[in-house]
Amino acid sequence: MKTRRDFIKISALGTGAATLGLSALNWNGVKALYAADEQEAVSDEEMTAHATYCEVCFWKCAGWAYTDKKGSIRKIVGNADDPHCKGRLCPRGTGGVGMYNDEVRLKTPLIRETVGGKQYFRKASWDEALGLVTSKMKEVSEKYGPEAFALFNHGAPGSHFKHLFHAYGSGNEGEPAWAQCRGPREVGFAATFGSWIGSPEPTDIRDTRCLVLIGSHIGENMHNGQVQEMSTAIDRGATIITVDPRLSTAASKSKYWLPIKPATDLALLLAWIHVLIYEDIYDKDYIEKYAMGFDQLKTHVKNMTPEWAYGITTIKPDLIRRTAREMAAASPAVIVHPGRHVVWYGDDSQRERAIAMLNALLGSWGRRGGFYFKEKVPVPRFPQPEYPHPAWDWKDNLDGRYPLSSMGITTELLKASIPELGYKHQIKAWMVAGTNLPLTIPDNELFKKAADAVEFIVVVDTMPMEIVKYADVVLPECTYLERYDYIRSASHREPNIALRAPVVKPKYETKPAWWIAKQLGERLGLGAYFNYNDIEEVLDWQLKKLGTSLEEMKKTGVKKFPRRSGALYLHEGEDYEFNTNTGKIELYSTDFEDHGFDPLPNYTEHPQPQDNYYRLIYGRAPMHTFSRTSNNPNLWDLMETNSVWVNPKVADLWDLKNSQEVWLQNQDGVVSEFPVKVRITERIRWDSVYMVHGFGHNNKKLSRAYGHGASDSKLITNVMTDPMMGGTGMRGNFVTFLTEKPGKELES
């Protein structure tokens, strides 16, 4: 019988044209979420709306979760007053209910046991599990000092445990957000404008006339506000210029797509700078008033012509010039987007610097349609004693390396956990909250060695992610729909806050992170830092200081505040002091120079693939967040696995067919654990392959996600570390295809 699940068609629109039906590609398995008598749609008036903000990604859109008369969550929609989402959640937020409904969630505390040499997890009571974690925290503190207990975290639960760890006396915290994601752009922009980009990005996309994306795939990278504003910009006729070896969705909506040879972006950026300066089309008044180092820059890029860049990037000189002129014509309403996941080749801070400098020449920082001056409301701290001062933290282990890192470097914390590496200060135990390190950190062997070496690991999560397999104690957190968290205070055009209140009671024996942190704190004798009965008390106290209350916020979800820091943009001729050493926009970075780095960026050549190998490029799909969502029934329904994108020419060489399963082997001989289906597409360059990140789960507990697709993280064994800030460049890995299951002969 023909079903819509057969909806994969090859259309006749030219070479390699394929129509892919998305959604509901699964035929078997999952039942309706509700009983038969609840099958019809229910109107909004018959339901109750609860204020929350989303935790499926970290854009944290405020929304309303609707429960029906029986108290079941029926749907989640955006809060119209929230500047992050303007009433429209992304697919992940809309499908957030799947996080709550997922039947394989962690349900009870678990403790690792060894019986007859075999290890397994035993269900435990909260009292026992918390008692064990407390005794380990005391033991580590007594034996090695509290600093030896490190915290890896991401998202809302992290903030509760950071508070616990600060009270306990450890400042060893790391989140992948720095060294595996956006650290380099913060370094590059801070050196130039004296300000981080931060999240959400203060990019004034809605009013821009020209948006330049360098490998940034907004639309697939579903950071809601940016996607919405890009759509507005398209409506308003903005020019989009996309630089990407892959025809990303954004590239397909661009006036100019520059299909660059991977790893050469910095040459293109320098050539663009050359054109702006030598064609005299940069923002002269702006540079004269606000910037320093122009003459050095002019001399520096003298020979970095479009012709020079053509030989490196494969982008034709004429196209480089035309796109530079487009940017100049739109100036200052132009954004050369800093991107978000920017740890690529180890010289990423310098590439981001070049992006920042290009923006400076275009006069876009502090200008309408460029970058606005963001502002947030400080949330007052609930009364507590001062935190103790740790004897050392991760920075003291660096010995002068990565001097521009300002957030904990996860990989350095891992290395400090391995005694043989001889770090001055050793890490002996971990808490991992809300981050799935095995599918996040490159160089899996490093992670495994570190996990083996430490004495104790406690994992707090909602799902049986791979990290759980390494835990000695597992503490099951309830999902964001079942808990309070701290107030979301976001920097934006208009300062604003949002409330997350529980929509339903925690399912199973799960608990909110704030409760877990408070319990551990009290057991550790740190009760003074948790001097309240319930988080409602803290939130209400904070909200009243902000001129509202918990009760009021439950009704509105979001509250906006007037700006206090001044206008969104610079006024004509306004005097402005930038937060750099010189108070100016630094085209010549005195800070980089002081630390012994190039004050002006230089192009460095990076390795290109050997014969029969292809550069592994990875990215995002709009319906998934890293590896967090792969088992979410609603989102899995939209996309259940990744595929490896292969250019038709390459497919011909290897005689690959669409949907054929292959294994990928990288330059170091590492083979993907599971096969991945080939997608033959003209959207990818012939020297690269592409995969969506976050698949290839190997925890069998993940009923839907287990064994689906390949994990890019596992294939990233060559790490190109940024000497400035410790970012782990991950785009220097090359893979080849294995069409037979590796080790097949041995098996039979």
Place this chain on the structure above:
Amino acid sequence: MRYAMAIDTKKCVGCGDCVVACQTENNVPIGYCRDWIVENVSGSYPNVEIELRSERCNHCDNAPCVRCCPTGASHIVEGGIVKVTHNECIGCGACIQSCPYDARYSHPDGYVDKCTFCDHRLAKGQSTACVEVCPTSCLYFGDLEDPNSDVSKALKNRSWKVLAPEAGTKPQLYFLT
């Protein structure tokens, strides 16, 4: 009154939000869908184009699914919305075969199901769930007979196409190109 929808292929990013929003709004079982995304790639590298479309029932003026339904479960209501009365449907699947857009599916409870243009929401003065959720605001809905409706305005200023016009069904989804 003639309800219709316009889909701006220049803005759609194919995120699938319309699909999830429809599933949760209308309690469509996981594994099934009333709307879906089509990605069309044409050309060869580096001269490649993508068309992204959010598709659903076309609520045709000349609906073959309604004509072929043996029980009258498939019918047309106010505004041209094609609907299925679940308890009159015997699940024979004739309508599924007749639809050139593959817009209907067999619900596991034994009837045929499809997009309703969220008529339960229209009755309350709201728009459809997919229109209201779309992060790129690429979906426009309304009454074609009202020149000020979102869909009328969208069609006035842009070029558009319909799918499978040769089928003669007079479809009411318009794709802005």
